[in-house]
Amino acid sequence: xxxxxxxxxxxVMSSTMSFAxxxxxxxxxxxxxxxxxxxxxxxxxxxDQGYTVYIDVSATWCGPCWNFHNTGALDDLYINHGxxxxxxxxxxxxxxxxxxxxxxxxxxxxxxxxGTGTNTQGNWLNPTGAxxxxxxxxxxxxxxxxxxxxxxNIAYFPTIYRICPNRIxxxxxxxxxxxxxxTLQECPPPAFxxxxxxxxxxxxxxxTCGNVDVAxxxxxxxxxxxxxxxxxxxxxxxxxxFNWTGNLATYAVETVNVGTxxxxxxxxLNVSITSADDNTSNNATSAAIAFAANGTTHLKLDILFxxxxxxxxxxxxxxxxxxxxxxxxxxAPLPADNSxxxxxxxxxxxxxxxxxxxxxxxxxxxxxxWGAAANGHIIATTVNDAGATFSTLWNYDGTYNFxxxxxPSNVNTVVGIEEVNLSAGVSVYPNPANDFINxxxxxxxxxxxxxxxxxxxxxRVMTEYVGSQAAGxxxxxxxxxNLSAGVxxxxxxxxxxxxxxxxxxx
Numbered sequence: 145x146x147x148x149x150x151x152x153x154x155x156v157m158s159s160t161m162s163f164a165x166x167x168x169x170x171x172x173x174x175x176x177x178x179x180x181x182x183x184x185x186x187x188x189x190x191x192d193q194g195y196t197v198y199i200d201v202s203a204t205w206c207g208p209c210w211n212f213h214n215t216g217a218l219d220d221l222y223i224n225h226g227x228x229x230x231x232x233x234x235x236x237x238x239x240x241x242x243x244x245x246x247x248x249x250x251x252x253x254x255x256x257x258x259g260t261g262t263n264t265q266g267n268w269l270n271p272t273g274a275x276x277x278x279x280x281x282x283x284x285x286x287x288x289x290x291x292x293x294x295x296x297n298i299a300y301f302p303t304i305y306r307i308c309p310n311r312i313x314x315x316x317x318x319x320x321x322x323x324x325x326x327t328l329q330e331c332p333p334p335a336f337x338x339x340x341x342x343x344x345x346x347x348x349x350x351x352t353c354g355n356v357d358v359a360x361x362x363x364x365x366x367x368x369x370x371x372x373x374x375x376x377x378x379x380x381x382x383x384x385x386f387n388w389t390g391n392l393a394t395y396a397v398e399t400v401n402v403g404t405x406x407x408x409x410x411x412x413l414n415v416s417i418t419s420a421d422d423n424t425s426n427n428a429t430s431a432a433i434a435f436a437a438n439g440t441t442h443l444k445l446d447i448l449f450x451x452x453x454x455x456x457x458x459x460x461x462x463x464x465x466x467x468x469x470x471x472x473x474x475x476a477p478l479p480a481d482n483s484x485x486x487x488x489x490x491x492x493x494x495x496x497x498x499x500x501x502x503x504x505x506x507x508x509x510x511x512x513x514w515g516a517a518a519n520g521h522i523i524a525t526t527v528n529d530a531g532a533t534f535s536t537l538w539n540y541d542g543t544y545n546f547x548x549x550x551x552p553s554n555v556n557t558v559v560g561i562e563e564v565n566l567s568a569g570v571s572v573y574p575n576p577a578n579d580f581i582n583x584x585x586x587x588x589x590x591x592x593x594x595x596x597x598x599x600x601x602x603x604r605v606m607t608e609y610v611g612s613q614a615a616g617x618x619x620x621x622x623x624x625x626n627l628s629a630g631v632x633x634x635x636x637x638x639x640x641x642x643x644x645x646x647x648x649x650x
Contacts, residue, residue: 210265220321232278250286340366353496380405439526439553450511
């Protein structure tokens with residue numbers, strides 16, 4: 145089950161949460177818990193000793209959590225690879241990992257943990273009845289549970305994270321013991337070099353009309369404080385070099401704004417630490433930068449959701465980073481599973497805009513991997529005055545995962561800003577308008593006429609139902625004095641045929 149009892153999870157948490165887990169590569173926050181034996185455990189203490197820590201955040205009432213608990217995967221991982229000399233750990237242990245189980249529901253009682261309470265699936269401390277669990281199992285107070293839930297963006301139970309000695313967190317999922325242990329190989333070795341700056345991630349622009357603001361996160365993976373390093377960016381029109389200075393303790397991180405790189409087309413930016421370094425294996429990252437297609441001021445989204453529309457959101461930003469349109473589908477009313485949505489976005493002016501789609505779970509609309517019959521899709525296009533596709537910004541077919549995807553548009557064509565003949569015998573004036581808009585049209589036969597005004601979010605803000613009219617020439621007068629200043633689309637529907645023009649209200 146992809147999202148076990150998600151709504152129940154959200155209900156028991158006191159603070160506001162989104163549906164997102166921590167993205168892979170996030171920096172783990174420290175915590176201290178007390179286990180079933182009264183022993184205190186501190187995350188950073190284990191990491192500083194070189195252990196990789198696996199945490200399972202669950203709840204006693206959660207059926208999928210109980211099922212995973214009973215597989216013995218965490219037991220196997222702990223017994224064979226846990227800290228040497230720890231209770232229950234094999235004498236032949238590889239001495240590489242620590243396992244910690246945490247109840248994320250602050251209302252859980254000790255009776256629930258022991259299987260005698262009213263909100264439990266069974267005896268979590270001794271699920272088989274043969275031998276009690278010996279790896280740490282914590283039932284923290286509400287404040288501690290909520291702190292861990294917030295720090296680690298726990299959106300569903302169970303969530304199993306691997307935390308490497310360098311504090312980097314990755315969700316590994318419900319693997320068996322051998323599978324969990326295999327993920328250990330993805331962790332870098334504990335810090336042992338004196339001077340070892342590490343390039344963790346690229347955090348800058350992913351789409352552009354020409355210039356890219358480059359930002360990266362660096363980490364000190366060395367045993368001495370990191371006070372300086374040189375960051376070099378290639379792949380743009382000219383190399384970009386930035387000499388960073390600061391003071392990072394071992395494993396500390398900092399996001400660095402490197403500068404602006406110029407592009408003339410799609411490119412891969414390669415970002416590297418090029419100063420003296422005891423370990424060059426962790427010095428580089430790269431980013432594929434999308435380059436803008438020409439577009440119009442009318443952006444259209446064709447969305448087919450998967451079975452988890454509440455994970456989805458999108459925004460459109462201008463070249464100054466201002467959001468000009470957005471939607472968050474985790475906010476009620478939620479779209480129906482597998483439903484469709486057509487969104488018309490009317491940009492206020494020409495310029496460089498970026499459409500950004502986000503999936504909180506990180507799997508995009510690739511729903512077939514979870515057993516669905518089909519995937520979803522997102523198609524972002526700009527359209528011309530006739531409603532035909534002018535350019536395609538992003539054509540996502542749902543066959544791959546994404547957490548954040550960006551598509552730029554170099555908007556250099558204005559659609560319908562001046563008085564326009566919408567179809568034979570149809571026109572709109574004045575445009576721009578102050579208090580009134582006149583819609584003039586001619587009918588060749590008896591017709592039903594409706595006029596709708598749509599805002600930049602695709603919402604209908606006014607409807608004028610003219611009704612059935614005989615053949616002839618007509619003018620319908622719309623009072624727009626109560627509308628906020630901005631750009632709107634006027635849909636004139638004649639016998640089911642929609643004619644659209646972009647109008648401006650001053």
